[in-house]
Amino acid sequence: MHILYIVGGSGKGYGSERVAAELIAELTKQKLVSYTVITSQRGCVNRWCTQLRITNYVVPMKFYVYAKAKGRLTDTIKRAIRNMQADYTAGRAVKKIEHCVNMNTVDAIHTNLSRDLVGGMLSRKYGIPHVWHIQELYKSHYKLNLLKKNQIEWMNMHSSLFICVSDLVAAEWIEQGMDDKKVAVIKNGINSSFIRQREDRNDEWIRIVMSGEICEAKGQWILLQAVRLMDKDLRNKVKIDLYGGGKPAYLKIIKRNIRDWSMNDIVDMKGYDPDVTSVLYKYDLGINASRGEAFGLSTIECMCAGLCVLASNTGSNPGIITDNVDGFMFDYNNAVVDLKNKLEYIVTNKKLISELGRAARRKVMQTYDISTMTEQVYAKYAYITK
Missing domain, CATH: 3.40.50.2000 (Glycogen Phosphorylase B;)
Structure with a gap:
């Protein structure tokens, strides 16, 4: 089984990146899965993958979240500009991934963060099953807002399964419209x-x-x-x-x-x-x-x-x-x-x-x-x- 894993993150090896690295390492060592890993910034995950001889690439992406601006007009303009920037960067990311990876060899796509949409785009384009790891509360942590209009509905249409890291995470996202029939709760683990x-x-x-x-x-x-x-x-x-x-x-x-x-x-x-x-x-x-x-x-x-x-x-x-x-x-x-x-x-x-x-x-x-x-x-x- 070959998985295209889109990790995202800052490259610093903080929580969600360490979770991804542990998962990738364990399933690779067990020879159950082979991975190609995509990060948006070169950092710890690339180094860890290289040590394990796992193919990895750096593909810049922008998150589909933003901090709401004061004033309705200002916020509308800011959101529109950020959305265009994110869409443009995502389009380039899709092309770069297609250049690096033979998508015909990919059995499933795994996206590590709710705010990365590139995995969903590739899933729809190639008809490949898509697992979306939801590792963030809907709003309460960083107080960010989803960028795309009807973004959760878009996520429902571009995902086969959502893995939420806790019951609380699942409840928050389902309340906002995530398809509960596609939600599974799997708690993070550590070695x-x-x-x-x-x-x-x-x-x-x-x-x-x-x-x-x-x-x-x-x-x-x-x-x-x-x-x-x-x-x-x-x-x-x-x-x-x-x-x-x-x-x-x-x-x-x-x-x-x-x-x-x-x-x-x-x-x-x-x-x-x-x-x-x-x-x-x-x-x-x-x-x-x-x-x-x-x-x-x-x-x-x-x-x-x-x-x-x-x-x-x-x-x-x-x-x-x-x-x-x-x-x-x-x-x-x-x-x-x-x-x-x-x-x-x-x-x-x-x-x-x-x-x-x-x-x-x-x-x-x-x-x-x-x-x-x-x-x-x-x-x-x-x-x-x-």
């Missing part, structure tokens, strides 16, 4: 063998890690403000490492806040690291302060490493973490104050870190193993290509 487990320790410091793109939606600013408000003696017992890149203007704001709030001795911005999972065992507490995660891969990875995770009660987080059992939740509607209170509680009850961390690892091993995801996805490939 736990590559994640070293944290060892119990009784250090003076509590080491906190937060990874992912540094932007407003991910909530690094919430963590910084919460730590700023902590009791001084308790605040001096934490060390925070922030992993991830971001837009220069926003990174500048975060760095200025750290400096102005005299937190340089507490917070270290580590920058982008494609292999952050290899160092998770060095930490005690993982933070997820997102506005609304569709799945929360970084949360699962921290749990797998045996960290205690403190996460917002938004998106898929409540479906992953059981509060006070295998992690802690804080109220996003009162985010700064509640996160500050939870941090102070954990600092004064350090023994809970190991206790909840062990429970978190057990849950991940039972529920989010890569083998479960690959078996389910392969079964869907077989179903739509039979």
Whole structure:
């Protein structure tokens, strides 16, 4: 079975790209599927594919989403221009893929993001089954809007199957018009063998890690403000490492806040690291302060490493973490104050870190193993290509 996998993404190896890479690697190693991989920017996925001798190409594409402008006329003009740009780029992408790939050898197309439409275009043109991986909540995370008029109806017409990464994701998209008869929920999985487990320790410091793109939606600013408000003696017992890149203007704001709030001795911005999972065992507490995660891969990875995770009660987080059992939740509607209170509680009850961390690892091993995801996805490939 040969699959054309359109990964998309930033090339930085963030959540959805890592999920795709794990899936591709596992099914390739099992010799169940051969892949040709398309990325929109050269990056981690290309490097990983090359290491596994998987054919891969870089084909620039534009996402079919946009940030709504103020004013009806301004928004209408902006949307029309962005739509024309996306259509033009998609047309060029289709031609480039046709030049690189013999479409007669492709049994199915797998698109990794809801905002990429090129896979749907190729599916309709060649009559090839199309799997669409829906890894984003409809609106709540990045607050973006679909670009094409009646875009979900268009997706229904250009897809054989939608794979949603959580029940919440499926419910949101179905509510907006996605064909529920084409929807299957398959939770993302991780390869736990590559994640070293944290060892119990009784250090003076509590080491906190937060990874992912540094932007407003991910909530690094919430963590910084919460730590700023902590009791001084308790605040001096934490060390925070922030992993991830971001837009220069926003990174500048975060760095200025750290400096102005005299937190340089507490917070270290580590920058982008494609292999952050290899160092998770060095930490005690993982933070997820997102506005609304569709799945929360970084949360699962921290749990797998045996960290205690403190996460917002938004998106898929409540479906992953059981509060006070295998992690802690804080109220996003009162985010700064509640996160500050939870941090102070954990600092004064350090023994809970190991206790909840062990429970978190057990849950991940039972529920989010890569083998479960690959078996389910392969079964869907077989179903739509039979």
